[in-house]
Amino acid sequence: MNNKSKSEAGYFAIARESADFSFEDFVSRYYSTEQPVIIEGVGESWPAKQRWTETYIRQALAKETKAEAASLWYWMERDMLSGDYQTPKLVQRLLDASNTFTRSKSMRIWVHNQDNVSSWHFDGNMVSVFNTQVTGQKEWFLVSPDTPLHCYPFVNFAIMNGNDAKSLIHKRYTHFMLNEGDMLYIPPLWFHKVISKAPENISLNWIMTKKETTVCSKTLNRELEKYRLQEYLFKHRFAWVKRTSKMIDAKLPGFLRSNWRYQSMIITQQPQRRFGLARYVLEELSALGRTLWHARKARSYYQQLKPVKQLDKADMNQPD
Numbered sequence: 001m002n003n004k005s006k007s008e009a010g011y012f013a014i015a016r017e018s019a020d021f022s023f024e025d026f027v028s029r030y031y032s033t034e035q036p037v038i039i040e041g042v043g044e045s046w047p048a049k050q051r052w053t054e055t056y057i058r059q060a061l062a063k064e065t066k067a068e069a070a071s072l073w074y075w076m077e078r079d080m081l082s083g084d085y086q087t088p089k090l091v092q093r094l095l096d097a098s099n100t101f102t103r104s105k106s107m108r109i110w111v112h113n114q115d116n117v118s119s120w121h122f123d124g125n126m127v128s129v130f131n132t133q134v135t136g137q138k139e140w141f142l143v144s145p146d147t148p149l150h151c152y153p154f155v156n157f158a159i160m161n162g163n164d165a166k167s168l169i170h171k172r173y174t175h176f177m178l179n180e181g182d183m184l185y186i187p188p189l190w191f192h193k194v195i196s197k198a199p200e201n202i203s204l205n206w207i208m209t210k211k212e213t214t215v216c217s218k219t220l221n222r223e224l225e226k227y228r229l230q231e232y233l234f235k236h237r238f239a240w241v242k243r244t245s246k247m248i249d250a251k252l253p254g255f256l257r258s259n260w261r262y263q264s265m266i267i268t269q270q271p272q273r274r275f276g277l278a279r280y281v282l283e284e285l286s287a288l289g290r291t292l293w294h295a296r297k298a299r300s301y302y303q304q305l306k307p308v309k310q311l312d313k314a315d316m317n318q319p320d
């Protein structure tokens, strides 16, 4: 692990471990402290490395009744296409752990062409992500949830200002290439920006949510206040708020949805701020000026986002 203290701003080199790294060491050094790490060579000998192309993925998933195309990625159930990869043992153990929220579709496949950019954001539902670069290469930037970027009001996307160097001032961040076969652990609430480097880049993710965390951060505080606000509004007979919020969520692509998807919130030691909800709402609304100022950058970014191709289940035996 790097020597820099967790709260110190500036660049740090991401930790790297080998594929035979033990579960216990992974948990104590990275998972419980929520620090990112690259585990090298995880997918080195997977058949997927040779087999996977966009065409292969679409044809293989079209045969799986429960696989589906989301807005920007494909969802899979655990162990689908299992002849193509081996689920790392540490991922298996975390998916099976009693203190993990899992979902029926716990795997995602991303297919990106060269120069595709995923703009700054952190993943919703406080997911821990195990992201293996099956083919290709991606350039990653990660920013600690202790030094958050400015976000659009009430969502987990950072305001696009067209100036990464400026955004990273006073942030605790790392920057690296994720190479073919390597697996990146992205802890909950870490901001990331990702740029695809090879002609075709396919990533396989496992995602899950810890039911309990001992790590506190500004971003966790913001997430908790968002959920407390939702609960407050929903519980105080503002039925129209709940209806509207669910309606907006249903219309949004998955990566912009804001509703917590589990029965209960995670257990944390994050202290609650005095007048937290009121302060939260004021802080979110204060981001409106910055949002409007940079609105053009966001519009052009969303216009060039390419949703994944739908899975043509009826036509699954036809060549692409």
Ligand SMILES: [Fe+2]
Pocket (backbone or CB within 6 Å): 121, 122, 123, 192
């Ligand atoms: Fe993400």
